[in-house]
Amino acid sequence: MADYKAPLRDIRFVLNEVFEADALWQSLPGLDGAIDAETADAMLEEAGKITSQTIAPLNRSGDEEGAQWNAGEVTTPSGFKAAFKTYAEGGWVGLGGNPEYGGLGMPKTLGVQVEEMVYGANNSFALYPALTAGCCLALDAHGSEELKQAYLPNMYAGIWSGTMCLTEPHCGTDLGIIRTKAVPEADGSYLVTGTKIFITGGEHDLTENIIHLVLAKLPDAPAGPKGISLFLVPKFLVNEDGSMGERNPVNCGSIEHKMGIKGSATCVMNFDSARGYLVGEVNKGLNAMFTMMNYERLSIGIQGIGCSEASYQSAVDYARERIQSRAPTGAVQPEKAADPIIVHPDVRRMLLTMKAMTEGSRAFSTYVGMQLDISKYADEPESKKKGEDLVALLTPVAKAFFTDVGLENCVHGQQVFGGHGYIREWGQEQLVRDVRIAQIYEGTNGIQALDLMGRKTVANGGAFFKVFAEEVRNFVTENSADAMAEFVQPLAKAIANLEELTAGVIERSKSNPNEVGAASVEYLHVFGYTAYAYMWAKMAKVALSKAEADEIGFYSAKLGTAKFFFQRLLPRIHSLSESVNAGSESLYELDAVQF
Amino acid sequence: MPEYKAPLRDMHFVMDEVLDFAASYEAYGLEDASPDLVNAILEEGGKFAGEVLAPLNRTGDEEGCHIDDGVVTTPKGFKEAYQQYVDNGWGSMTGSTEYGGQGLPFSLGLVISEMVASANYAFSMYPGLSHGCSAAISAHGTQEQKDQYLSKLTPGTWTGTMCLTEPHCGTDLGLIKTRAVPESDGSYKITGTKIFISCGEHDMAENIVHLVLAKLPDAPAGTKGISLFIVPKFLLDANGEKGERNTLKCGSIEHKMGIKASATCVMNFDDATGYLIGEANKGLNCMFTMMNHARLGTGMQGLCHGEASYQSALVYAKDRLQMRSLTGAKEPEKAADPIIVHPDVRRMLLTMKAFNEGNRALTYYTAQLLDQAHYSKDEGERANADALLAFLTPICKAFMTETGMEVTSLGMQVFGGHGYIREWGQEQQMRDCRIAPIYEGTNGIQALDLLGRKVLGSQGKLLSAFTKQVHKFCQANEGNSQFAGELAKLNQLNTQWGEITQSIAGRAMQNREEVGACSMDFLMFSGYVIHAFMWLKMAIVAQQQLAAGTSEEDFYKAKVATQSFYFKRLLPRAQAHVEALNSGADSLMDMTAEQF
Numbered sequence A: 001m002a003d004y005k006a007p008l009r010d011i012r013f014v015l016n017e018v019f020e021a022d023a024l025w026q027s028l029p030g031l032d033g034a035i036d037a038e039t040a041d042a043m044l045e046e047a048g049k050i051t052s053q054t055i056a057p058l059n060r061s062g063d064e065e066g067a068q069w070n071a072g073e074v075t076t077p078s079g080f081k082a083a084f085k086t087y088a089e090g091g092w093v094g095l096g097g098n099p100e101y102g103g104l105g106m107p108k109t110l111g112v113q114v115e116e117m118v119y120g121a122n123n124s125f126a127l128y129p130a131l132t133a134g135c136c137l138a139l140d141a142h143g144s145e146e147l148k149q150a151y152l153p154n155m156y157a158g159i160w161s162g163t164m165c166l167t168e169p170h171c172g173t174d175l176g177i178i179r180t181k182a183v184p185e186a187d188g189s190y191l192v193t194g195t196k197i198f199i200t201g202g203e204h205d206l207t208e209n210i211i212h213l214v215l216a217k218l219p220d221a222p223a224g225p226k227g228i229s230l231f232l233v234p235k236f237l238v239n240e241d242g243s244m245g246e247r248n249p250v251n252c253g254s255i256e257h258k259m260g261i262k263g264s265a266t267c268v269m270n271f272d273s274a275r276g277y278l279v280g281e282v283n284k285g286l287n288a289m290f291t292m293m294n295y296e297r298l299s300i301g302i303q304g305i306g307c308s309e310a311s312y313q314s315a316v317d318y319a320r321e322r323i324q325s326r327a328p329t330g331a332v333q334p335e336k337a338a339d340p341i342i343v344h345p346d347v348r349r350m351l352l353t354m355k356a357m358t359e360g361s362r363a364f365s366t367y368v369g370m371q372l373d374i375s376k377y378a379d380e381p382e383s384k385k386k387g388e389d390l391v392a393l394l395t396p397v398a399k400a401f402f403t404d405v406g407l408e409n410c411v412h413g414q415q416v417f418g419g420h421g422y423i424r425e426w427g428q429e430q431l432v433r434d435v436r437i438a439q440i441y442e443g444t445n446g447i448q449a450l451d452l453m454g455r456k457t458v459a460n461g462g463a464f465f466k467v468f469a470e471e472v473r474n475f476v477t478e479n480s481a482d483a484m485a486e487f488v489q490p491l492a493k494a495i496a497n498l499e500e501l502t503a504g505v506i507e508r509s510k511s512n513p514n515e516v517g518a519a520s521v522e523y524l525h526v527f528g529y530t531a532y533a534y535m536w537a538k539m540a541k542v543a544l545s546k547a548e549a550d551e552i553g554f555y556s557a558k559l560g561t562a563k564f565f566f567q568r569l570l571p572r573i574h575s576l577s578e579s580v581n582a583g584s585e586s587l588y589e590l591d592a593v594q595f
Numbered sequence B: 001m002p003e004y005k006a007p008l009r010d011m012h013f014v015m016d017e018v019l020d021f022a023a024s025y026e027a028y029g030l031e032d033a034s035p036d037l038v039n040a041i042l043e044e045g046g047k048f049a050g051e052v053l054a055p056l057n058r059t060g061d062e063e064g065c066h067i068d069d070g071v072v073t074t075p076k077g078f079k080e081a082y083q084q085y086v087d088n089g090w091g092s093m094t095g096s097t098e099y100g101g102q103g104l105p106f107s108l109g110l111v112i113s114e115m116v117a118s119a120n121y122a123f124s125m126y127p128g129l130s131h132g133c134s135a136a137i138s139a140h141g142t143q144e145q146k147d148q149y150l151s152k153l154t155p156g157t158w159t160g161t162m163c164l165t166e167p168h169c170g171t172d173l174g175l176i177k178t179r180a181v182p183e184s185d186g187s188y189k190i191t192g193t194k195i196f197i198s199c200g201e202h203d204m205a206e207n208i209v210h211l212v213l214a215k216l217p218d219a220p221a222g223t224k225g226i227s228l229f230i231v232p233k234f235l236l237d238a239n240g241e242k243g244e245r246n247t248l249k250c251g252s253i254e255h256k257m258g259i260k261a262s263a264t265c266v267m268n269f270d271d272a273t274g275y276l277i278g279e280a281n282k283g284l285n286c287m288f289t290m291m292n293h294a295r296l297g298t299g300m301q302g303l304c305h306g307e308a309s310y311q312s313a314l315v316y317a318k319d320r321l322q323m324r325s326l327t328g329a330k331e332p333e334k335a336a337d338p339i340i341v342h343p344d345v346r347r348m349l350l351t352m353k354a355f356n357e358g359n360r361a362l363t364y365y366t367a368q369l370l371d372q373a374h375y376s377k378d379e380g381e382r383a384n385a386d387a388l389l390a391f392l393t394p395i396c397k398a399f400m401t402e403t404g405m406e407v408t409s410l411g412m413q414v415f416g417g418h419g420y421i422r423e424w425g426q427e428q429q430m431r432d433c434r435i436a437p438i439y440e441g442t443n444g445i446q447a448l449d450l451l452g453r454k455v456l457g458s459q460g461k462l463l464s465a466f467t468k469q470v471h472k473f474c475q476a477n478e479g480n481s482q483f484a485g486e487l488a489k490l491n492q493l494n495t496q497w498g499e500i501t502q503s504i505a506g507r508a509m510q511n512r513e514e515v516g517a518c519s520m521d522f523l524m525f526s527g528y529v530i531h532a533f534m535w536l537k538m539a540i541v542a543q544q545q546l547a548a549g550t551s552e553e554d555f556y557k558a559k560v561a562t563q564s565f566y567f568k569r570l571l572p573r574a575q576a577h578v579e580a581l582n583s584g585a586d587s588l589m590d591m592t593a594e595q596f
């Protein structure tokens, strides 16, 4: 098993060379004082160290050992506790947190890089701080001043951790039908009762307190999604002076046995008149959740990138070392019994697919991270609005496409190992098992696709999409030089194709609402490949401009990978587009009984 | 808890209505397998699979195999189930009557294997490996060896293995290091380490017969210096019964992603006594003659997990209430609609259904060719069948397992979060299925075999033997107006198949790398075209039944509708593969190994 090494050179390429993040940061009020290129670089270096040296070594053992449940107490795998402490002390939990309450206030553009490294090192571990950060976002955006002061500092510091309690046994997608109840008390607090399932980090031994954000219904709440409120329910109540008080009646009933992410405790949480505090307005709980969803979804999507990168690192190492069969054009290493398998075209096909899609994903996550920063910090209304529109449009693409691609990548990474890929010891099969969850939680990828196609595209007549398409077309126009032709020409066609598809679905959905759901997944994939074509054209542009300074073949590798992407992967959009255009009819010819 | 029900109606549809097994059984002198008998066997097989084997699938996964000082214990219930399997004669169905088999058609054996393997894949590997082992002995063993071993392997009293892989080689068997030294009595002493040996050691049968690839001291280097040996765990005594323990031992078993109830063993041979089978240095050839059958079996693994996953997903999708239909509430009295109303859930279910049934038709079609190759009285027919088998086998192995992965992953997705939890069984299907693209020759190697050895190696003859069948089919159905569009599409793809082959052949003359650069996309393209062929065959039968009037309208309409889904939503993928392979080798080969 190769040791995970944070891909710092590639991260810097995207961050500094392709997107010139520092220039963006310095242009945004509120960020300009908080960060500069040098600080960012030092942080990346540190993140690289802690992920590679402290967190990655616990990945395999965490999988073998798993989280353990015993009479309501959950023990994380050996080493997690110490590693979490180190991580928290480094300030990483509060990296993007509000500085007023002890967060570091770092931009998302930087945050996504750190997230990738943590997921790449150890998915199960990554989820504990990830959920905590998500919880803090919601609290920061919607909590009362009192709640924020009482909870945020300890959470940013990683002394306490957080969870999100949405799912119940009978509902995950359809949160309108939750049953957990909250009954108001005279002192303004609430008593929360109900059962939540699949709660990541619901119980564990990493922190002294666990802060649950719980969706529940007030006794008189309207039915459906408009009757849901959000509550903060701590495991231990917090005294006025900030010290830990009584144990709240919230208990972990059991943990799930899962395909992967075994070091992450997935808990059944029973709330039994547990004391909670309203966050945000009554009956606006789902809204409160969704305002921070964009950050969370992007983050979960990044799990797909982290796993892909880890799988790729091992696969490349293996492919250079494993000798098996001769190259088709004659022995490359005649002194050995056979050639390293990286000489074989089909092995290269797998590796290049991984490389092109992983680096495309990384560029795209950085791009979406930039839009999040712009939408949060820009003071100029026009660019703020553009940022917001792009965030809304691209977040579901990022979540679903990173993770769909992540599975494909990890399966390839396993295949490169032949039979050894199936054996636990090598770690490749774990990545396939671990990455598989990311297509499911935080809204299944099917739901992301519906969000993209329905809410984000059809509902506004394609307005958000136009913003994106215009930016891509401008890029094409501005980069029409010959050297860029092999990239921008197919990109121009791809964006035109996507425009056509978009218009087609908008039109068809007027007469049949099922058209939205029938087109959505393939549409999202066409979108993803098209967006990556834009990313790869941007990367190729930088690589071309630096060809002369290319001492170690770094930039020519970028160009080679870009070519591979345009020739071998982008064509997938044609087949997918045909499926989109086939419409919903063939999905509804069968009655339920005929399946 | 998932349950498995053998899809008897679908099986009969393909066997009886689409491919007319009964007619070919008659033609090949296999009329003992009368429709009544076949019916009864399917019925009983379905019961055995559903009631005895399926309940051991999840527990087998949880428990796995255990090893203690070279002795491997299979999960609870496996031993008893295997005994029942043997007692009921399931293992001996297709074996030669000379050795206690029932001489039934291979195709029928495969249908039963489908049930057994869908119910519990890990279990099915024990008899599956034995079949491979028997086939090799049957094809290449001496009369004495056949008498000694087939009489035990055929009924399943003993089981068999195939010992090819070593730590440093799996694909490139020319590199093996296991040695065989001749003894004065004509036997050999075998020494070496084999890894990943499925069923290499276990507690279900009293003896295990290993087929081992090894090199003689003076063997030429590479693949032309490999011989095949029979190395039994227990040597045979004078009566042919289990005698002295041979010096071979299981060193450890692997911890794997899935198929945990199947013991994957490191086997150490330490001057173990073995017997040459077939000619010296022709060991790989011996192995490959029975590869078609084994590879088809492995390909079917994609179908088996796919079917099991689909059955659970379908039940769940009708049951699970979540959100309202986009076109208005379908079950307003309930809190939400069953998820099968949602287009995206249907997309997943239909993709599963279309691939599974396409794979089943392809499996049975190929199985019928196995019968023909073996039992036809006409030499020309046998040769034709062999040629088609050579072509179809790598496609079956790789395409059915690639689609099996997609299907089992979708089957998880339909379950949402519950798909990720062990208890529901969906994630096990995906983990178990994942081995199939790897072993029995990785799918990448299948693709090279198809394009390099089979298609280009025969100057396109093996391909045109098949495209001719497709062409004839399209011609025969020319007047069919209901499927005119689909027939035209199939015809066009069939022509394109030849064209892309020509184009690759041209490029490959300049650059050998073109073959490997195109092979996987070529194989996938081939799979999609063949599924189109299978789906039209099925749809046209259904169309005829519907026209003739039937009490099973739902059943046949579903076939037509699934065909339509396949052509509209899945077949378009074929073009992406064409575009990828047309782009040639450069974008794959330009970068140096260090640049990756």
Ligand SMILES: Cc1cc2nc3c(=O)[nH]c(=O)nc-3n(C[C@H](O)[C@H](O)[C@H](O)COP(=O)(O)OP(=O)(O)OC[C@H]3O[C@@H](n4cnc5c(N)ncnc54)[C@H](O)[C@@H]3O)c2cc1C
Binding pocket: A163, A164, A165, A166, A167, A170, A171, A172, A173, A174, A197, A198, A199, A200, A201, A258, A266, A437, A440, A441, A442, A443, A444, A445, A446, A447, A450, A517, B320, B322, B323, B324, B339, B342, B343, B344, B345, B413, B414, B415, B416, B417, B418, B420, B421
């Ligand atoms: C390991 C793990 C960790 C998790 N962590 C958390 C956590 O920390 N907190 C938390 O609250 N939850 C968590 N979850 C739950 C997760 O978010 C849900 O499983 C997910 O949202 C899907 O909900 P569900 O399982 O109820 O599936 P369902 O909603 O029942 O969906 C089943 C299938 O139907 C499809 N579907 C449903 N409705 C529609 C529709 N309208 N249109 C089209 N398709 C539809 C879905 O896409 C899916 O394929 C976790 C789950 C797992 C497995």
Ligand SMILES: Cc1cc2nc3c(=O)[nH]c(=O)nc-3n(C[C@H](O)[C@H](O)[C@H](O)COP(=O)(O)OP(=O)(O)OC[C@H]3O[C@@H](n4cnc5c(N)ncnc54)[C@H](O)[C@@H]3O)c2cc1C
Binding pocket: A322, A324, A325, A326, A341, A344, A345, A346, A347, A415, A416, A417, A418, A419, A420, A422, A423, B161, B162, B163, B164, B165, B168, B169, B170, B171, B172, B195, B196, B197, B198, B199, B256, B264, B435, B438, B439, B440, B441, B442, B443, B444, B445, B448, B516
């Ligand atoms: C659970 C399990 C059960 C098994 N059961 C058995 C058994 O019963 N008996 C037995 O003998 N073996 C068995 N195997 C071994 C299995 O058949 C091999 O793992 C498989 O053949 C691949 O060989 P390898 O692992 O050495 O991979 P390698 O040969 O090292 O291949 C590594 C990668 O390189 C690719 N590659 C290699 N050469 C080329 C080339 N020339 N061109 C293009 N690509 C190439 C492969 O496709 C693969 O992706 C089993 C394996 C497992 C995991």
